[in-house]
Amino acid sequence: MPDFSPDDNKLALKVVFYGPALSGKTTNLMQLHSLLNPERKGELMVLETRDDRTLFFDMLPIGLRGSSGLDLRLKLYTVPGQVQHDSTRKAVLSRADGVVFVADSQPSQQDNNAIAFGNLEENLEKVGLDIDTLPMVVQFNKRDIPDVVPEQELQERWADTPWSPLVMASALRGDGVIESFQILLDRLYTQIDDEFHLAADHGISRRIFVERLSRSSGQGAPCA
Template identity: 40%
Template sequence: MAVINHDTREVSFKLVYCGTPMGGKTTNLSYIHSQIGADQRGDLVALATANDRTLFFDFLPVHTMVINGYQTKFMLYTVPGQVCYNATRQMVLRGTDGIVFVADSQLDRMEENVIAWRGMVRNLEDNGTPFDSLPAVLQLNKRDLPDPAPVPYMEYLLNSGPRRLPVFEAAAGNGYNVFATLNALAQEVLQRFHHGSHLATSSTAPQPAPA
């Protein structure tokens, strides 16, 4: 949920990266952390197992422009991808202002993509924030690996409903379209915030970057 603090003159938003286990959610945050100047971000907090699998969440606070004297802050979270951590995912999704769904483009991960997608939608429903009410973007990650699934096929699986999300082909490992994804979501969150409604139409959605 957006928090406006008139005393400190800050507006903060919570953005959550969801998606398939080992799909690249943490890699997205790590890349953002490595590329943003230290004056524009806090520490990357990762609660992970010894094998670098996210146990609870990763967290990275980032600041962006000052708008009419208010510093805009985005608190970036990831959720753990593994199926057994559903209760944790639901907890981290509480109060989110926007979603990045990170899908794995490897052909053998399509079923897991769909399972993760459905789980995310269900968790948001259970939290009382239906997915359709939230700004969201779809990132098709790992496009740099050999023989990725065709984009139309992934869109058919994950983005063929009445609401079409902006789609970004990405390779978080080398940073390709990581910032484009974040910027698109941040832009839509700010647009909806400005308009005072979380039911924005598709016309306000940012255009995806060229593949």
């Protein structure tokens, strides 16, 4: 849920990148840090472990200021994908305002995708959030790898869900990363504008919210 401080006129939002291990959650965040040029952008905090897997979380803060002076900030988090770190995943997911679910496009990883998605639904329920109403985007990453599951098959499989159409991406190349984030911002705006009247009271229209937070610097860099 959004964290609003009327004394400071500050609204903080939390976005979590969730998915199975090694699906590309951290790479998404690294590319966003490289590609985005919002009004304000903090340093990317990345905890690197021996096996290149996220143990706790990564975090990227970005923000903008409305014409009323509202200080709007987004903090982007990843979670560890490994089952043994489920308590950490649940803690990071707590009070989330939006989720990007990063799935792996390789045929061998489809069961892991399903398990991770089921785990997301369970953990959202445990922290008091509803997967059917929470703004969310489903991204299928690693489209640059040969012999991935065909896009048409994936789109048809998810066609009857609230998250259709899916976003196809190669986070390693930066493809689909900003697009995933923009779609989430658009869905997130609808929900928080109803509560905080961003356009009417703070001069932050949907276009300003999406474009200023996801504006590209045009200087992408490869990520490992």
